[in-house]
Amino acid sequence: MYRITKPTLLLDKKKAIQNIKRMAEKAKSSGVTYRPHFKTHFSQEVGEWYREQGVTSITVSSIDMAVFFAGHGWDDIIIAFPVNVLQLDVLKLLAKQVKLGLVVESQQVIESINSEIEESVDIYIKIDTGYHRVGIWHEEVNDVKGLGESVAKPHVFKGLLAHFGHTYSEIKKEEIKSIYQYGVGALNKLRDAIDKNLKISIGDTPSCSVMDSFENVDEIRPGNLVFYDIMQVYIGSCQYSDIAVCLAVPVVAVYPERAEIVVHGGAVHLSKERLEDAEGSYFGKVVALEEKGWSAPLDNYRVKGLSQEHGKISVPQNQIEKIKVGDVLGILPIHSCLTVNLMKEYMTLRGEKIGTMHL
Structure with missing residues (x-):
């Protein structure tokens, strides 16, 4: 990519x-x-x-x-x-x-x-x-x-x-x-x-x-x-494979001792829309970026918190050592309408930029 x-x-x-x-x-x-x-x-x-x-x-x-x-x-x-x-x-x-x-x-x-x-x-x-x-x-x-x-x-x-x-x-x-x-x-x-x-x-x-x-x-x-988006999957309107947008986020910090990473991707990019499950709130689903798009959501990765620019992601202990500062992950948004409004521009999988009315 x-x-x-x-x-x-x-x-x-x-x-x-x-x-x-x-x-x-x-x-x-x-x-x-x-x-x-x-x-x-x-x-x-x-x-x-x-x-x-x-x-x-x-x-x-x-x-x-x-x-x-x-x-x-x-x-x-x-x-x-x-x-x-x-x-x-x-x-x-x-x-x-x-x-x-x-x-x-x-x-x-x-x-x-x-x-x-x-x-x-x-x-x-x-x-x-x-x-x-x-x-x-x-x-x-x-x-x-x-x-x-x-x-x-x-x-x-x-x-x-x-x-x-x-x-x-x-x-x-x-x-x-x-x-x-x-x-x-x-x-x-x-x-x-x-x-x-x-x-x-x-x-x-x-x-x-x-x-x-x-x-x-x-x-x-x-x-x-x-x-579509994660909310629509949660409701039952679509499948993960129907989601057509993904926020690519650089890894800026890795904390093996607490099995967490921090990415440059926060509330100003995703909004603070959230969903709840047995473990509490989450703000998107983490995916791996691939040559022709992105993977299905990664098991046991969790977008557990967002501040303005920071995104905090918990990672399985057996995976944390594989992640380095400078890697890029993807997050499927909870609510794509708000994410688009915040980001104001797309990049297609061919690297072409598409603007919105906000640019």
Whole structure:
């Protein structure tokens, strides 16, 4: 492998494209629109890999991200985050450039859109089906209907949008499927009570990964699946072999007496996302770097602690003598979205650099 001298986010392009293609084919066979969330990769080049699979509409999580991808030729964009009325001036310009979808949950925001944005935008009302982050509870039919009726021309009340984020708290596929089925059922019941022509848009990587097909929805918006991560393996959404990013970290200190090493790879590279097992918290899985990528996770290696730049890894006693300062290991991240956001750049397995909107 090419020479690595500092924390470097490696990207296996082949795996990422396989992940994109798998979901695109599942969406196509189900007759639904695949509107992937681009908040995981943040990259114009990675976005083109979706376009090669027939994707023409995307989801983003911020107005700045919408501006970035609009500047790279994407012209059908939903901002799947409640409208920030302090950025209405930017939305007014964006609405002139692309087919824009906005997510709302309050009368105040609808009134601001009606009065401030002249170009037509599609309005999606955010519905809460159990995650309890944002949105109107799905049983509040009159509230949703009233909000939809307050959308004034030229704007269009386009649909109901939900994120089944509580799937991330499950570790059994049947429980994930149950959350999906409940959410889809609730959205369809709500749509039937308001307007059967409304679109239903759903999106979360766990349910989109474990479901075999997507009945009674119009579009899916998963994002993390392009790279997956340890959290998704833990949930049951994917296998280790599907993970398409790995943080390469140089070894900077070795402590045989306590069977630990320290690497240059800390919270500013991985975030402090963690998972728990019988031994406590861990912050990623250690792998060996290989000529064509990386190995499966190494047995009994444990990323046990992170500070700003330091990563502390416990190593089996019979392996510690083999590790030297200057060696480079890999860490599969707990949450790839945050790791990408922090690292801001990829290096492919061929040594090519790929930037993100943050550079």
